Amino acid sequence: MRRLATAAALMAIWVLLWDTLSFANAMSGLLVAGxxxxxxxxxxxxxxxxxxxxxxxxxRLAGFVFVGLxxxxxxxxxxxxxxxxxxxxxIVACPLRTGSPQLLGAMAAITALAPGKMALEVxxxxxxxxxxxxxxxxxxxxxxxxxxxxxxxxxxxxxxxDIAALRLLSTPSPDxxxxxx
Numbered sequence: 001m002r003r004l005a006t007a008a009a010l011m012a013i014w015v016l017l018w019d020t021l022s023f024a025n026a027m028s029g030l031l032v033a034g035x036x037x038x039x040x041x042x043x044x045x046x047x048x049x050x051x052x053x054x055x056x057x058x059x060r061l062a063g064f065v066f067v068g069l070x071x072x073x074x075x076x077x078x079x080x081x082x083x084x085x086x087x088x089x090x091i092v093a094c095p096l097r098t099g100s101p102q103l104l105g106a107m108a109a110i111t112a113l114a115p116g117k118m119a120l121e122v123x124x125x126x127x128x129x130x131x132x133x134x135x136x137x138x139x140x141x142x143x144x145x146x147x148x149x150x151x152x153x154x155x156x157x158x159x160x161x162d163i164a165a166l167r168l169l170s171t172p173s174p175d176x177x178x179x180x181x
Contacts, residue, residue: 060152090167104124106152107149111129117131
């Protein structure tokens with residue numbers, strides 16, 4: 001049943017990519033979905049936990065992301081229209097408290113939404129996101145911002161165990177072993 005749902009989702013994505021619902025697109029999508037499922041078989045029943053959605057925490061996360069988007073777009077727009085160069089790039093290692101692949105992926109995707117920051121690498125052990133930052137004044141400010149984002153993402157989308165682990169662990173230290181210069 002799960003493979004059938006996966007095939008249907010893959011077929012729907014295929015049709016959306018072609019932007020036209022036709023018999024030929026649906027059949028070619030079904031063929032592509034079948035090929036993908038044959039090449040990448042089920043990994044032996046290993047599945048991610050079902051997603052958890054907490055409405056109030058999702059609203060807080062959305063507000064935080066919205067404010068960050070507006071702020072970063074305003075800063076980048078100012079820099080594009082300005083005659084002075086204000087860009088001071090850098091790479092910052094941001095240690096995290098969660099190692100959940102789903103939550104790490106969500107944080108990397110949210111970070112990539114706004115101009116000015118981009119996740120370069122995500123590590124699970126130790127949980128760390130390396131960010132390229134367009135306007136780097138203070139690396140600790142970037143780390144604090146990622147810690148806030150992590151807390152909001154975990155509270156909105158994490159399991160009860162993720163939230164409990166977040167409470168148990170203290171705020172990450174700014175020094176991460178093995179971080180790039």
